[in-house]
Amino acid sequence: MIERIGRRTVDAVKAVGRFGHFVSDLGRALPDVATWGGLTVVQMRRVGVDSLPVALFIAAFTGVVLALQASYTFTGTVPLYFVGTLVGKTMMLELGPVLAGLALAGRVGASMAAELGTMKVTEQVDALETLAYDPQSFLVIPRVLAGTLMFPVIVALAILVGIATGWLASLVLLDLSTQEFVKGLKLFYRFKDTWFGLFKSATFGCTITLVGCMVGLGTRGGAEGVGRSTTRAVVYSAVLLLVLDAFWALVLLR
Amino acid sequence: MIQFADLYKAFDGKPVLAGVTLDVHDGETMVIIGYSGSGKSVALKHVVGLLHPDAGDVIVDGRPVAALDRAGLYGLRREIGFVFQFAALFDSMSVADNVALGLRRRGLAEDEIAERIREALALVDLTGAEERMPAELSGGMRKRVGIARAIALRPRYLLYDEPTTGLDPVTSAVMDQLMVRTREHLGVTGIVVTHDMRSAYTVGDRIAMLYEGRIRQVGPVAEIQQTGDPVVRQFIEGRPA
Numbered sequence: 001m002i003e004r005i006g007r008r009t010v011d012a013v014k015a016v017g018r019f020g021h022f023v024s025d026l027g028r029a030l031p032d033v034a035t036w037g038g039l040t041v042v043q044m045r046r047v048g049v050d051s052l053p054v055a056l057f058i059a060a061f062t063g064v065v066l067a068l069q070a071s072y073t074f075t076g077t078v079p080l081y082f083v084g085t086l087v088g089k090t091m092m093l094e095l096g097p098v099l100a101g102l103a104l105a106g107r108v109g110a111s112m113a114a115e116l117g118t119m120k121v122t123e124q125v126d127a128l129e130t131l132a133y134d135p136q137s138f139l140v141i142p143r144v145l146a147g148t149l150m151f152p153v154i155v156a157l158a159i160l161v162g163i164a165t166g167w168l169a170s171l172v173l174l175d176l177s178t179q180e181f182v183k184g185l186k187l188f189y190r191f192k193d194t195w196f197g198l199f200k201s202a203t204f205g206c207t208i209t210l211v212g213c214m215v216g217l218g219t220r221g222g223a224e225g226v227g228r229s230t231t232r233a234v235v236y237s238a239v240l241l242l243v244l245d246a247f248w249a250l251v252l253l254r
Numbered sequence: 255m256i257q258f259a260d261l262y263k264a265f266d267g268k269p270v271l272a273g274v275t276l277d278v279h280d281g282e283t284m285v286i287i288g289y290s291g292s293g294k295s296v297a298l299k300h301v302v303g304l305l306h307p308d309a310g311d312v313i314v315d316g317r318p319v320a321a322l323d324r325a326g327l328y329g330l331r332r333e334i335g336f337v338f339q340f341a342a343l344f345d346s347m348s349v350a351d352n353v354a355l356g357l358r359r360r361g362l363a364e365d366e367i368a369e370r371i372r373e374a375l376a377l378v379d380l381t382g383a384e385e386r387m388p389a390e391l392s393g394g395m396r397k398r399v400g401i402a403r404a405i406a407l408r409p410r411y412l413l414y415d416e417p418t419t420g421l422d423p424v425t426s427a428v429m430d431q432l433m434v435r436t437r438e439h440l441g442v443t444g445i446v447v448t449h450d451m452r453s454a455y456t457v458g459d460r461i462a463m464l465y466e467g468r469i470r471q472v473g474p475v476a477e478i479q480q481t482g483d484p485v486v487r488q489f490i491e492g493r494p495a
Contacts, residue, residue, distance in 0.1 A: 028324075118345075119344075122340065122342060123338045123339070123340065123342040124342050124343075124344055124345075126299070126304050126336075126338070126342065127336070127338060127342035127343075127344070129302070129303075129304060129331070130302050130304070130331055130334070130335075130336040131331070131355055131356035131359055131403075131407075132328040132331045132332050132356070132359050132360075133355075133359055134324075134328075
């Protein structure tokens with residue numbers, strides 16, 4: 001038992017050390033703009049195209065459900081225009097970034113871990129090195145930058161879609177007028193609601209892609225190793241994303 | 255000149271290389287033979303710094319590889335072409351882009367890159383395959399693209415990791431001819447890692463056998479063919495123990 005705890009502790013410390021080493025390698029590769037510059041644009045397109053449908057789909061249904069649940073909670077106690085407040089605040093501050101982030105951890109993080117893991121076990125990463133490319137410049141920086149820059153864009157669109165479907169649900173299902181919904185939406189709105197959600201999603205994007213790349217490049221073994229890395233990337237990303245979510249709430253909302 | 259100087263490497267506490275010492279002279283092709291898992295590929299990867307030794311080093315033209323900083327290592331890699339066992343082509347790129355990748359890194363102009371691609375693919379008999387994707391190629395063709403990618407860089411050294419493994423006898427013979435032709439055409443120093451003795455006799459000037467982490471015997475092809483060492487004899491004749 002004690003031995004197992006000791007082993008786990010050593011493994012955890014090693015993992016933190018590997019992460020630190022990985023991030024410092026990333027910093028060292030940053031000046032190599034000639035390599036990662038063009039590739040980042042390609043990755044931004046890929047991350048955007050891959051992620052947008054699933055993020056918008058989730059946001060659309062979340063908006064409807066939020067409106068209906070708010071109405072269920074408020075009826076008879078709180079004026080119904082607060083439905084707009086709840087839909088807007090919740091989408092911007094929490095559900096937009098977090099639900100999209102979790103969905104994208106599965107979509108983007110897993111796909112990066114599988115792609116880089118396959119490259120690793122088929123010696124494509126070694127081949128890059130022998131061609132005098134730094135895998136950090138060629139593979140990691142473009143993906144991490146793409147995730148960091150594109151996630152806020154995707155989440156912004158998801159928030160808009162969520163609010164729009166919440167508004168439609170209020171009009172059609174709750175007999176709320178547009179004026180009432182917008183009144184609720186504006187009621188406690190602060191600009192911080194917008195930047196907080198988008199800033200948070202940028203950190204989610206950075207974390208998900210960083211974890212996907214690190215786990216992918218650490219792959220050992222054949223197809224089984226790639227499968228293990230893919231699962232690991234999704235689990236680690238999802239856990240870190242929720243920890244980060246709590247961290248930013250603690251730091252920025254108090 | 256490439257010198258393996260008392261090279262040690264272990265994985266998870268299990269020694270793979272236990273003091274490999276070997277000199278590869280300029281202009282020659284050295285073939286390293288040995289059983290599967292004997293550490294041949296591990297030794298080869300130390301030459302380009304893909305693996306870091308536990309002790310000892312590989313010295314290329316007086317430069318100890320393990321002691322090089324990142325810039326020095328990339329400088330060294332620009333002089334070495336590496337042909338991987340399963341070609342290690344980039345799946346998402348066409349044949350031409352695979353060959354061009356290393357050339358772009360060297361900052362060559364696009365017209366020179368196009369010329370080098372054409373020349374390299376012609377040398378491996380793959381003219382016209384520029385736009386094909388790796389998934390559309392046979393195993394032998396993939397390996398030939400791997401060679402084209404390496405020779406397009408016009409390296410001083412060419413390292414081949416199991417170039418004929420997994421190929422039928424005819425395609426293996428074609429690969430052997432290709433390695434000989436490449437050497438004649440470019441005059442490069444080569445190291446070929448293989449357990450295919452027919453290939454070793456065809457492409458090698460000298461043969462070294464790696465056994466239990468050390469070089470068991472090294473010598474010209476004719477000398478190895480006449481060896482009295484029972485371990486080397488058993489391996490080259492393919493006799494079970």
